[in-house]
Amino acid sequence: MTGDDLRLEPASVILVSREGGFVVAPGLSAPRKIECRQLNEHQRRRLQAVLDELDRHCGESVPAGADRRSFRVTLEVTAGRPEREWELDESAAPRSLIGLWKRGVEELDENTD
Amino acid sequence: MVEIHGSRALAGFMPPHVLERIMSHGNTRLQQCARMTLQADAQFRLRNASAPMARPADSGRPGQAARYIYSAGNQQTLPGNLVREEGAPESGDVAVDEAYQWLGATHLFYWQVFERDSIDGNGMALLGTVHYGEDYDNAFWNGAQMVFGDGDGELFNRFTAALDVVAHELTHGVIEREAGLVYADQSGALNESLADVFGAMVKQHHFEQDVEEADWLIGEGLLTERVNGRALRSMAKPGTAYDDPVLGKDPQPGHMDDFVRTSSDNGGVHINSGIPNRAFYLAATSLGGFAWEQAGPVWFDALTDPRLQRDGDFAQFARLTVDCAAKRFGNDSDAMRAVKQAWIDVGVLS
Numbered sequence A: 001m002t003g004d005d006l007r008l009e010p011a012s013v014i015l016v017s018r019e020g021g022f023v024v025a026p027g028l029s030a031p032r033k034i035e036c037r038q039l040n041e042h043q044r045r046r047l048q049a050v051l052d053e054l055d056r057h058c059g060e061s062v063p064a065g066a067d068r069r070s071f072r073v074t075l076e077v078t079a080g081r082p083e084r085e086w087e088l089d090e091s092a093a094p095r096s097l098i099g100l101w102k103r104g105v106e107e108l109d110e111n112t113d
Numbered sequence B: 001m002v003e004i005h006g007s008r009a010l011a012g013f014m015p016p017h018v019l020e021r022i023m024s025h026g027n028t029r030l031q032q033c034a035r036m037t038l039q040a041d042a043q044f045r046l047r048n049a050s051a052p053m054a055r056p057a058d059s060g061r062p063g064q065a066a067r068y069i070y071s072a073g074n075q076q077t078l079p080g081n082l083v084r085e086e087g088a089p090e091s092g093d094v095a096v097d098e099a100y101q102w103l104g105a106t107h108l109f110y111w112q113v114f115e116r117d118s119i120d121g122n123g124m125a126l127l128g129t130v131h132y133g134e135d136y137d138n139a140f141w142n143g144a145q146m147v148f149g150d151g152d153g154e155l156f157n158r159f160t161a162a163l164d165v166v167a168h169e170l171t172h173g174v175i176e177r178e179a180g181l182v183y184a185d186q187s188g189a190l191n192e193s194l195a196d197v198f199g200a201m202v203k204q205h206h207f208e209q210d211v212e213e214a215d216w217l218i219g220e221g222l223l224t225e226r227v228n229g230r231a232l233r234s235m236a237k238p239g240t241a242y243d244d245p246v247l248g249k250d251p252q253p254g255h256m257d258d259f260v261r262t263s264s265d266n267g268g269v270h271i272n273s274g275i276p277n278r279a280f281y282l283a284a285t286s287l288g289g290f291a292w293e294q295a296g297p298v299w300f301d302a303l304t305d306p307r308l309q310r311d312g313d314f315a316q317f318a319r320l321t322v323d324c325a326a327k328r329f330g331n332d333s334d335a336m337r338a339v340k341q342a343w344i345d346v347g348v349l350s
Helices: A041-057 A095-109 B018-023 B027-049 B094-114 B163-177 B185-206 B274-287 B295-303 B314-329 B334-345
Strands: A013-020 A032-035 A069-078 A081-089 B067-071 B081-085 B126-132 B139-141 B146-149
Touching: A013 A095, A032 A095, A041 A069, A041 A081, A041 A095, A069 A095, B067 B094, B081 B094, B094 B126, B094 B146, B094 B163, B094 B185, B094 B295, B139 B163, B146 B163, B163 B185, B185 B274, B185 B295, B185 B314, B274 B295, B274 B314, B274 B334, B295 B314, B295 B334, B314 B334
Parallel strands: B067 B126, B126 B146
Antiparallel strands: A013 A032, A013 A069, A069 A081, B067 B081, B139 B146
């Protein structure tokens, strides 16, 4: 995936949080914030590629059970107003999303294309 | 009412992701975690492409558990490799042997107190997988088995260390088979609360603690010494289990006045469960003795009552417990009055 079709704007902000699980602590579910205006074009294209990958995973059914964890990704253009939201069970989360949550912008510098 | 819209209200907290903290200790560690993430993704695709594994045999004798403990070997493939099954000697692996022991204690509780034989009431095999994932800070029920992580060692110990956590996960299976409570909003919080209530009772039953001796904590022993906290939840005083720079402050309310409206955590199922948790604590301590002798059976009767709807809310469950207390112990009995007063005290009934 190359993220050639770049639709993220400089004003776009992405919030990535991990929710749920047996342990629900405010400090652990706080979102990681990525502001596109602070990214170079390569990083922005890679971020777009991550979001495109979410689109492909989001149709998958939610697994049964309880205390499962999930990832929530929110796209904002105007601060505090979600434009788009994705929610995926942890088991369905692509590695690029997990990397984004764990490492933030650093994940976008990886050369995995 | 407390309003939290999505995750925005939490944005004031420093985002202290556990693995990020661990990874900051060295580049080698970072590479290892990245490698594990790659493996997990590959396993996810493999798992989806494979046929489901046949379940091992259920128990053939009423009241006899049929336990199967697997190790995922720090991968995320279920169920993993079978390490210990019913009747086998200790494996020497602490997590395996804890899972075996605590699943046994939970099975014994349900059988001795409620004459319920395992998750489905019919001797269903108990499958538990330990060593799931790398530094995995969670335990869950996946609709077929229980799964336990080792914890990251920084904030959390292994999740098999606490009996009530193992009992909590098994109870999710019982709830699924009985009320089938929808895992969102108030019915989800009720689902979580029931898992805590029976988890706490299993612990009290195993250690023969009466309501005064019990700590009424959930997950005591899970937090490492680095964390400023006693446990993950307090049934006696919701919102007081921990207050830590990394974890934040325990967000649980203990009264409907403080009910949290949020879109995260399936509508706050692990947050608002503090309200019915406290109701059980109040009823049990008001009645005294062992919790599983009066309050426990009332809660079990309500859980297994066909009138409890899948999307039942706190008030419906509260009214059901009052009715069940009256049926089991008599109208205007101490039990009935204690149960009703407990729900009034947490603002669910008036």
